[in-house]
Amino acid sequence: MKNTLITYFGFVIGAINLLFLYTRFLTDEYYGLVNVILSASAVLMPLMAFGVPNTLVKYFAGFREGKNRDSFLTLMVLLPLVLILPLAIISQVANEAIGNFLSQENPVVKGYVWHIFLIGMAMAYFEVFYAWAKVKMRSVFGNFMKEVFSRVVVTLLLLLVYAEVISVMAFLNALVLQYLLRTLIMMVYAFKLQQLKLNFKLPTNTKAMVSYSALIILGGSAAIVLLEVDKVMINQFIEIENVAYYSVAGFIAVTIAVPARSMHNITYPLTAEMLHKKDMTGLKRLYQKSSLTLFIVSGLLFLLIILNLHDLYDFLPDNYREGYLIVVILGLAKVYDAVLGNNNAILYNSDYYKALLLMGVFLAILTILLNLWLIPKFGLDGAAIASFLAFFTYNSIKLGYVKTKFRMHPITRETIKVFILMVSIALAFYWIEFPFHAVINIGLKSMLIIAIYLFVLYRFKISEDVYGVLSKYMAKISGR
Structure with a gap:
């Protein structure tokens, strides 16, 4: 309940920022630029995290207090540097080339390569320390930092832009500092819950953990690609202002996923523990109950949004009012996500994660191809359709895979009644x-x-x- 209330409070602040402050205090071009920077950073994040957040949750229960746990946690803190350091070097050496690629359609993006890298790195380590807190069954503070802190800081920064205390360029620099500060605070909190005592001796199952982390990179990247690549690709084909219009419609649809985000903070470590204990009866019950509850809540939110959308758009500037179809399409994808319950947690924490991750990579490629085909043809609606088709395919495969391997599925008679x-x-x-x-x-x-x-x-x-x-x-x- 605390996680849900915090997440909704964060989304209320986010709604004020995205629907009212951004749209009025920044030009459409710079609002689009902010979305491109954040989306590109989010695409980089799972690569920089090196799969550590998932690995930490999966393996933490297997390490008792003492030197074994210290060596495990030391590995978890240092492992992301394996990719962060090379990416930093590439960002420096190939800064001009990367900037030219990102700015093919919109030159304004060219000077922000380091903004993307630093925010992506901050996001990655934030997720590491957030997972650190989750395994200690303390997810509320991390959820507050993720959902509320960042948005409150952005609100203050936008008000400073409006009051002409800072420039838009200063706002973009402050945005980077905000993400770095958030990560630092989360790190301090995580270390208070579980002190880090550096032990550079590798754990006995290091090879298995690194292999798992490497594969999780693929799965995490695939999931983020499904969520964020549409905005990055819109920037590559049409004017950057359209990223702003699409982001507003996308944000409205994403509110449907709030209950799932809150529940996953709880069900992920619970699922890992049930799989560790081989409690299949409890796992099936959790699977079906999480699915039904999320479907009920997300279904209600979908109805409230879709049936009030015309009135809601009356509050937005004229340029932002053409996204009705985008909201419907992306909203349906989020409702289908809800039906899966804790499906992701089951697969990522089981012995079958490898097959799923390979499917995720295939579907990430499919998403990019669909966007390449549909954005030039149908514009913003094409981006939404591409995302829906990718999510529908991905989720259907995951449902079928869990049914085959675990002989359980989340759909019950009650699910049909809610539908x-x-x-x-x-x-x-x-x-x-x-x-x-x-x-x-x-x-x-x-x-x-x-x-x-x-x-x-x-x-x-x-x-x-x-x-x-x-x-x-x-x-x-x-x-x-």
């Missing part, structure tokens, strides 16, 4: 438009949708977890 409920509400409310101010329209329609959705869930007890939560709050309201 029918979603379709029914969508059809009922799609044609309803209230004649009031956009704020009143959104509030009124949202209250009706939520009331009907929750009433059906409670009346028919579709989910025992949701029913339990609703019963608890209804008891409090009634004073019992």
Whole structure:
């Protein structure tokens, strides 16, 4: 619950930044530039992290306190440098060539190669120390730093730009410093939870861990490519302002994934522990319950966004109002993601991760090819369609793979009931438009949708977890 509330609070601040401050305080060109820098950094991040965040979670339980754990943690801290140092050298030596490549369509991108590298490095080590905290079952502070801290700093920086205290160039430099500071704070917190005592003796299973980390690079890179490469490739084909328009539509759709991000902070280490203990009964139950709960919550968010989207776009500048189809397409991809529950955690922490990672690489290549084909042909809608097709293919393969290897799947009769409920509400409310101010329209329609959705869930007890939560709050309201 704390993770969910923190994540939503962060997304509220992010919504203010992306939908109102960025769109009004920066030109479309520089807003697009910010998105290109952050997306390119995110694509580099899994490479620089060297798969360490996943490796730390997977293997931590197997090392007891003492010198063995010290040598393991020392390896986890130093391993990312294996790729960070060569990439730093390449960024320096080939700075001009990289800048020319990134700025083929938009020259403004050329001078920001080091911004991309430094933010990518900061993101990578942040994830390492965040995983460090997760294995100690302390995910809330890291979640706050990831979801809230960065966005609050960006809000302050944008206000300084508006007040003409700093320039846009200074804002971009401060953005780099913010990511480095966030990583430093997370490192201090992680070391307080589990002190690092340097021990350069390699753990007994170092070879297996490094192999796992190397393969996780492929899987992590594939996942990030699926999420971020569309923005980078838009920059390569059409004017950079379009990255800003696409990012706003994408952010609206990404809010659907907030519950999944919060739950994964909890289910990932739990799944690793169940697999370590070979508790297949508990794993299946967690798989189905996480899937149903996420589908219920994400489905409701999808309905609220799609059915209020026309009113929501009334708050944005005219240039940003053409993204309805993008939101729908990317939103459906996020809902399908929710149906998978803790599928990723099962695969990454099992003995079958190698096959999945190879599939991920293939699908990352497929994503790039789809973007190369569809962006020049259909513009921003083409980028959204390419992302949806890649996610749909990737998720379907993962569902089938877990079903084959573990003989379990997340779909139950309750999943079908929730799907029918979603379709029914969508059809009922799609044609309803209230004649009031956009704020009143959104509030009124949202209250009706939520009331009907929750009433059906409670009346028919579709989910025992949701029913339990609703019963608890209804008891409090009634004073019992």
